[in-house]
Amino acid sequence: MTALPKKKHTRARRGNKRSHKGLTKINGFACSICGAPRIPHAACKACGEYNGKNFNSKSEEPVEETSQS
Numbered sequence: 054m055t056a057l058p059k060k061k062h063t064r065a066r067r068g069n070k071r072s073h074k075g076l077t078k079i080n081g082f083a084c085s086i087c088g089a090p091r092i093p094h095a096a097c098k099a100c101g102e103y104n105g106k107n108f109n110s111k112s113e114e115p116v117e118e119t120s121q122s
Contacts, residue, residue, distance in 0.1 A: 087099050087100040
């Protein structure tokens with residue numbers, strides 16, 4: 054047999070247990086390159102810069118396709 058509670062815990066006691074499970078707000082700041090808001094430890098969504106490097110997935114030069122014939 055499994056253990057069963059003898060008395061019901063109140064909503065207040067249940068809420069007090071869960072008091073530390075709340076989410077915290079992420080404090081964002083402005084990008085130093087373009088000034089758009091961004092979150093810390095992540096690349097800027099507007100310009101793709103992070104830590105002085107560009108992490109944009111878009112390449113500026115078109116890639117030439119090789120024909121296999």
